[in-house]
Amino acid sequence: MARGAQRHRGARSRPQRRPRHDNDGIIPVLAKVVREVESAVQHGRASSSTRTSFQVVALLMREERARVRAEEATPAARRAEELKRLDGIATILATTAARDTTLLGLLGEDAVISERARSLRRELLEAAGIEVPDEPDELAGPVGRSTPEETPGAEERGVVPQSVASRQLANPFLPPDYSVAAKRTAKPRRLAGWELIQPLLRAFEDGGALSCMDLPSPATTRVVGGRELMPHQAGLVAAAAAGHRTFLLADEPGLGKTAQALLAAQVADAYPLLVVVPNVVKRNWAHEAELWTPDHPATVVYGDGDTIDGFADIIIVNYEVLDRHVGWLRELGLRGMVVDEAHYIKNRKSQRSQHVLQLSERIRARTAEPLLMALTGTPLINDIEDFTAIWQFLGWIDESKPVGELMAALEEIGLTPGDRGFSAAARAAVVDRGIVRRRKVDVAADLPARRVADVPVEIDGEAGRSIRAAEQRLARRLLARYERALELRDVVEGEGVDHALVRQVAARERANKTAKSSEENVFGVMRRIGQAKAGLAADYAAQLARSAGKVVFFAKHIDVMDAAEETFTRRGIRFASIRGGQTSSVRQKNIEAFTGDPDVAVAVCSLTAAGVGINLQVASNMVLAELSWTDAEQTQAIDRVHRIGQDEPVTAWRIVAARTLDTRIAELIDSKAGLAARALDGADEDVADSSDVQLEALVTLLEDALEERVSSRAS
Template sequence: MGLGKTAQALTLCSQFPSDFPLLVVCPSSLRGNWREEASRWLPSSIVSNPERHIQVVLKGSDKLRHEARVVIVSYDLIAQQEAFQQSAHGKKYRVVICDEAHFLKTPSSQRSKALRPILQETRRCALLTGTPALAKASELYSLLDCLLPGLLPTHNVFCKRYCNEKTLRLGKRHVKQWEGCRLGDELYAVLDAVMVRRFKKEVLSQLPAKRRQRVVLDRLSNEQGVLKELREKMSAFGRQPEEGDLQGGKNGGGATAATELFRLTGLAKVDAVADYVQYLVEAECRFLLFAHHQAVMDTLQQKLEKLKAGFIRIDGKTPSHKREQLVNEFRSNPAKQVALLSITACGQGLNLQVCSTVVFAELHWTPGTLLQAEDRAHRMGQQESVNVHYLIAKDTLDESVYQMLERKQHDVGVMVDGQASKIGAENVGSKGTFSKTRPVENPEPESAESGNPNPPGAQQESAGEDPRQLRLFFPKPKEAGAEDAGEDSWVSEHPGRIVEHKRASVETLRLLLVTSGRCGSAERNTTLLPRGRERVAMVCNGVPVRATVVALPFTDKRSASHMPVYPFNRGLAPSTESPSPCSV
């Protein structure tokens, strides 16, 4: 998580504006994030007016707008409503992104049945997931079938080849079940043809120690009239809250009203927070979950119990002797996936660097309190970059409080550090940012021959940079033009090459289809893609460029001795052309 899938997918799709509208399918808890990221990463030539050109579908009765250039819909809604399975013009979508694509792992599920024809018939498709298979090879079938339509065998044949068969006896019936993985090297070759995989260990030295992500929640609860009451009281309050309002200081008359707004905001967004927590739990992420109000913590605890997730809870009512016991339990037991913590009661003195993700279900009006809570994970002994997720409910007190935190952090930075600092100054990643941007001055990209592994400006992690200059991190490539050590090393390791384009360093990745694996040239490669589909990836340091295909140089000899023979890849004539990866 947090290695730039969203940014890469949107930047890639932006290269094909004639194929818009873009369909984005994601979990319901991430729709707000995609709206913000689309407005951030898509150029103004596509999205000049985000409110008009980006449509988030919130309920089944919504109507698609003809002017929408980006349509964002949840898995459940698109599976239930056929109206969302084509554009407002009644045409098939030609460019589609599926976030958390492992939601499609079961071919017989309703969402898989609904999305499979959409993904198979679209011209361009990006499936994003940190966990393409959770437990067994059979879970890959549905994703591959969407990317390689018409090329795979049946699900049963696929599983026979790549899974271990197990027969279970249920009463008098014998049920066949697929488990594990066999022929893993061959399956990896199939995946490697359509997959770009990132690991934190590959980019850890390039990542900041702490990254903050603003997660926008667009679904607020109106249970027991909470949302209505919240809006009425916000209207009656009539202004943005000040520090004294929330702390009960100089504005004593407004303290009670502002504190009540703070409580109602927590209650109104708790269901959306619970959805986001479920998303993290199902992604097998281990994290610290901070909240402020007891009612919010109680609801989140009920959600964790329903999910059967291992967790601990520490709040102001937890005795000090038991607190230490719970902390040691969380640190020593990986089965404890979540630590549910009170912001004020647990912001200091706890060492919980065993996980690298921190989630704030609610905000606090003091920046120092939030920073101290962040540092429960970001401290000595932490081996990874720490991701901090701030869950912000749109059009609520959250937005006002966050702006106030920005102002206060600025003042603290001037006083203590001698320079302005911001609560979002280090923000990067795919969930949003408050960082201000400016052009990077005098970029000095090195030539392709230098083999420079880092894009221009890769060491400039200071606040205020154009976020597009540093948001995509990639493993160190081989030197450009370096000779491969042999046939096997070329097939398994060749990462592409570094080229220079418009004063930006661009890495072209090897990304092939099984159907074109024996082709020697990129030009011929593209002609063999089914239905004009393009399965390529573009990685770029700040400057959008046209995506490329870099073909593997399979010869007759190589295809005969090195290329796996797939049951669904027979009959392709090997190419005799010399290898010639295409350039940008």
């Protein structure tokens, strides 16, 4: 009775199984089909129907094993016999997969269950005398995703920001794009039945010429707003303007991949454009969009997206929060997608990769000729297996084979993987789909010998709140002193801001010994910012080390260096530490480790202890994790890399905390650098020192506080 009741309760979610003898039920049916699969593979006939049978047998075998183990009312001897027979089926599946390892992909977590597989499952269950509900269950086991758009847990975490809902209400119907349905590619003929993915990968592993498609000569290097592109950047934008729509942009760091992607989207009219990035560069993308494509507003997604502009043309989201936004992004009518640091999606089984691939497939299904760009500085000849996920994102391949234009290009070669010459021709066919790779040394004439590039980062959470609170306390103290000074002067406050008095108050704050001993002064605030940036700066340096080789990491404070070194240790990146307090022999040993050992990827340097007197030109990229108070100190650090013996242009990546005093300090350093240059060129101005920047930073804080108070009173 209990067993019958148990069956009744499960009738809605499970096929109902009738009483059966040893030769009845699902096991004999599975045994028969698995023998057919084994025979077909042994004779080299692993057709699509054979692959479907292999997948369905494996899944039903898992279901039956789970059912048998859970059936406590069945005698133990009977359960043991059934499990033994299921083990026999599993053994045949394993030996068959050993003959054709591509079958293993059908059992992965990201494998797709086709309609044919669902139909075969129903047929086998009915052949076994098992009643199948009208609406079949999801297939059980690790493989159970019916379409690439379904991700376990995504619906529970999914959100729809209010501004996005407003956009959907404003334009609830997307215009149909019939050109998607009209576009067809010929079915493979010569290459039907060949396994092609591995030969394509081996074509790149074998080396050869630099992987870069032919790019058209640009008609102009000038863009909207009067900004000037470097010639190599303009070439890619010209290719997009000419109609090319998929790019694996693998330029070395420092060659302006962000600007190229944004301008390619503009000439392709690929809006709305989704940009998926690591958290550390999210703010930088918004900054670059404002510079290069000011007519197309960008919005940055934080958390649940409560602050985003739902009507923006460019949506910037980081990998970590993409899962909760996949739902509304699928329905937004995206016409373009950029994936920055695309090696983040190398593991196709990871959740972040699945979300990216789902969105890409959705865009390609709805839009003819969408713009799809994968950006990474990692050379193609390293970890080439990782690039299959990128090729799939771009629509060049699916889970098992080339598709679309790539397949047509391979057919046009007229060869098979067994023919001599196929490898080189196949490599060229892949490159022509949109691989663009330039090195600094190749475009050195386009680049300044030395440049400083700001990387804005957003400091979230408790660290961000702490910094903003410290800045507010400092501003309130300055404001209170200003108001006391006004009272002593018997000045009517409504007469406007006394800028001379503002500077006097700021100068007194800078000179105050009590303030200097407090954490709530300008030095303390900047130290807090440096500590909060440490992990983000180290993450950025780690990305550079992976994609560009050796990197020099500069910081002012020991705790920032310590935090960076902990990050490198966790990520398995070897580093050499050059800091104060080291003996000369230890210091020299660490310098030689960085310059001589190819496995030591990062030199973690003190800005004061290593800013002069050492040669680190083995690297051409450096990260300035904390800001200097003068351009001279910053320049001295850069000159550890930019010196005689350096073969490549040098890029100093300056990490700047957005929406904090850090941003103003960076602007002041740059303005004082121009003043110093004019003075050295013979002008009458004095060269600025660190106290100038400190004073101007305090002046900025006080003036902002006064403006905010005036605005609040007016409202």
